[in-house]
Amino acid sequence: MSGPSVSAEVVTVDPGGLAGAEPVLVLDLGAQYALLIARRIRELGVYCEVVPGDLPAQALLERRPRALVLSGGPSSVYAPGAPGVDPELWSAGVPVLGICYGMQLMAQALGGEVRRGDRQEFGRSELELLGAPDGSSSGRLFDGVGRPGDRLVCWMSHGDVVVEPPPGFRSVARTAVSPVAAMEHEQRPLFGVQFHPEVAHTPFGTALLRHFLYDLAGVSGGWDPRDFGRRAVDALRQQLPEGRAVVALSGGVDSATAAALVHRALGDRLTAIFVDHGLMRQGEPDFVRRELGERLGMPLIAVDAGARFLQALRGVRDPERKRRIIGQEFIRVFEETAGALPDVRYLVQGTLYPDVVESGGGKTATIKSHHNVGGLPERMGLRLVEPLRFLFKDEVRALARELGLPDRIVDRHPFPGPGLAVRIVGEVTPEALETVRACDAIVVEEVERAGLAREVWQAFAVWTGSYSVGVKGDARLYGPVVAVRCVQSHDGMTADWVRLPYELLDRISHRITNEVPYVSRVVYDISPKPPATIEWE
Ligand SMILES: Nc1ncnc2c1ncn2[C@@H]1O[C@H](COP(=O)(O)OP(=O)(O)OP(=O)(O)O)[C@@H](O)[C@H]1O
Numbered sequence: 001m002s003g004p005s006v007s008a009e010v011v012t013v014d015p016g017g018l019a020g021a022e023p024v025l026v027l028d029l030g031a032q033y034a035l036l037i038a039r040r041i042r043e044l045g046v047y048c049e050v051v052p053g054d055l056p057a058q059a060l061l062e063r064r065p066r067a068l069v070l071s072g073g074p075s076s077v078y079a080p081g082a083p084g085v086d087p088e089l090w091s092a093g094v095p096v097l098g099i100c101y102g103m104q105l106m107a108q109a110l111g112g113e114v115r116r117g118d119r120q121e122f123g124r125s126e127l128e129l130l131g132a133p134d135g136s137s138s139g140r141l142f143d144g145v146g147r148p149g150d151r152l153v154c155w156m157s158h159g160d161v162v163v164e165p166p167p168g169f170r171s172v173a174r175t176a177v178s179p180v181a182a183m184e185h186e187q188r189p190l191f192g193v194q195f196h197p198e199v200a201h202t203p204f205g206t207a208l209l210r211h212f213l214y215d216l217a218g219v220s221g222g223w224d225p226r227d228f229g230r231r232a233v234d235a236l237r238q239q240l241p242e243g244r245a246v247v248a249l250s251g252g253v254d255s256a257t258a259a260a261l262v263h264r265a266l267g268d269r270l271t272a273i274f275v276d277h278g279l280m281r282q283g284e285p286d287f288v289r290r291e292l293g294e295r296l297g298m299p300l301i302a303v304d305a306g307a308r309f310l311q312a313l314r315g316v317r318d319p320e321r322k323r324r325i326i327g328q329e330f331i332r333v334f335e336e337t338a339g340a341l342p343d344v345r346y347l348v349q350g351t352l353y354p355d356v357v358e359s360g361g362g363k364t365a366t367i368k369s370h371h372n373v374g375g376l377p378e379r380m381g382l383r384l385v386e387p388l389r390f391l392f393k394d395e396v397r398a399l400a401r402e403l404g405l406p407d408r409i410v411d412r413h414p415f416p417g418p419g420l421a422v423r424i425v426g427e428v429t430p431e432a433l434e435t436v437r438a439c440d441a442i443v444v445e446e447v448e449r450a451g452l453a454r455e456v457w458q459a460f461a462v463w464t465g466s467y468s469v470g471v472k473g474d475a476r477l478y479g480p481v482v483a484v485r486c487v488q489s490h491d492g493m494t495a496d497w498v499r500l501p502y503e504l505l506d507r508i509s510h511r512i513t514n515e516v517p518y519v520s521r522v523v524y525d526i527s528p529k530p531p532a533t534i535e536w537e
């Protein structure tokens with residue numbers, strides 16, 4: 001296909017740069033929680049990004065950070081090759097909060113002592129605030145958060161302990177296991193906590209972070225994803241002065257928000273393409289046409305490609321092969337459709353910040369190959385436009401609301417690109433597809449009717465591939481076993497099953513076995529992630 005050559009550079013909108021804001025940077029030292037720290041900080045109205053922990057001080061300071069947060073991490077600071085930060089940061093005058101490994105690193109780097117503890121400290125722990133030597137105040141870090149002598153519940157996850165704070169520092173809190181559970185420098189803006197203020201199990205964690213940011217680091221706040229929308233439109237107009245763009249519109253909130261934003265900037269230079277791969281939920285293609293095509297006021301090409309996807313999936317049982325086939329077929333359909341439009345130069349995607357950070361390291365094992373439109377730009381010579389690359393899902397929802405998208409779209413549960421195919425164990429047969437679609441509609445309807453839709457991350461039905469014996473109308477029935485899955489999650493990375501009320505489960509089961517009468521049995525999936533994943537395939 002002809003067209004301008006591929007540009008590796010992604011057109012995006014950098015909220016930090018836009019707001020003229022001086023961000024808070026989380027230095028990632030291998031933590032599970034680096035993204036969570038960033039989310040908490042943004043929830044406090046402060047723009048924050050996660051950056052690699054080993055960035056040179058100069059590169060970090062060029063961003064004019066208001067504060068640095070050193071994350072936790074799985075290593076031990078005294079082990080050879082353990083991750084570190086540029087030592088110039090300690091004297092740069094920028095306020096630093098070290099969390100867990102981050103505090104241990106600060107302690108060791110500045111002359112304190114860290115060693116393997118006699119005991120591990122994992123989970124809930126009681127923190128005793130030590131206060132200033134004269135007992136008059138709780139010290140700078142806990143000023144306004146607690147008082148000397150207070151015992152506060154916090155959440156710990158460590159095996160190493162700081163036994164001696166560095167010269168110039170003092171311990172301001174301890175637990176039964178950690179003599180230095182929090183420390184601060186007597187004058188310089190250097191602070192450390194052994195516990196995790198970012199997790200919900202540390203009830204005063206948010207108050208501590210707010211105090212660190214606003215009082216100790218003097219941030220001005222003002223981060224609001226809704227303002228981002230207004231600024232992003234101008235930035236996009238400047239960056240995309242001419243040529244047409246296509247957006248792959250799935251019906252999900254991410255691509256809908258990206259589409260709405262770019263539509264404001266480009267107007268009729270944007271066309272949406274929705275691929276109906278036949279693996280959609282009940283009523284989905286109509287929903288997309290009606291709620292997105294008409295409401296967003298942009299031309300929408302809906303491609304009915306169900307037959308070719310089902311044909312390509314015939315006889316395929318392996319989950320990864322299914323995903324690959326869907327991805328490839330998707331690219332073909334998209335290419336044919338977009339290729340027929342004149343002067344298309346850009347492809348808009350709804351990639352979010354967690355996707356970017358999580359695919360950054362490349363060290364994580366492939367659990368599932370997530371379907372996306374990633375293979376397209378190179379093949380078509382298109383430039384990628386990802387305006388939401390720096391936003392979290394809750395921020396995207398706030399932005400979507402600001403852009404006037406209705407609740408029906410804003411509050412939608414995520415739906416995987418490969419659709420119902422990953423909710424069918426084994427081959428995607430018409431029988432399985434029809435069954436899972438009918439059951440899914442019942443699950444969704446009942447969860448919504450119970451007023452729980454906004455409280456759960458996803459609720460759906462699964463074709464388990466098993467059959468079992470039942471009895472209906474005095475006759476033997478050998479029918480499919482359908483599972484119901486309902487999970488709570490913040491970002492899809494971890495999840496827990498939702499304790500749905502028994503009456504609701506009962507209603508779902510009753511409706512399924514009555515309205516989809518050949519189903520013999522309904523089971524409820526009570527597996528958290530990990531070790532299970534959210535989707536079954
Ligand atoms: N059926 C489809 N037609 C067109 N584009 C699609 C389709 N399915 C997925 N995509 C594209 O793949 C991207 C990734 O899908 P993903 O499910 O992660 O995001 P989303 O659907 O926009 O939002 P959500 O995560 O809430 O479902 C989408 O943003 C969209 O651009």
Ligand SMILES: O=c1[nH]c(=O)c2[nH+]cn([C@@H]3O[C@H](COP(=O)(O)O)[C@@H](O)[C@H]3O)c2[nH]1
Pocket residue numbers: 323368369370371372414415416417418422458492493529532533534535536537
């Ligand atoms: O766009 C997507 N393409 C995919 O291939 C895909 N697989 C899973 N998901 C969604 O991602 C979240 C985590 O799912 P898992 O625990 O099953 O990996 C859940 O929200 C899933 O619905 C996908 N989304």
Ligand SMILES: NC(=O)CC[C@H](N)C(=O)O
Pocket residue numbers: 071072073074075076099100101102157158159160161
């Ligand atoms: N969660 C962490 O940051 C752990 C730090 C270090 N690995 C320890 O066990 O003490």
Ligand SMILES: [Mg+2]
Pocket residue numbers: 250251252414415416417
């Ligand atoms: Mg989706």
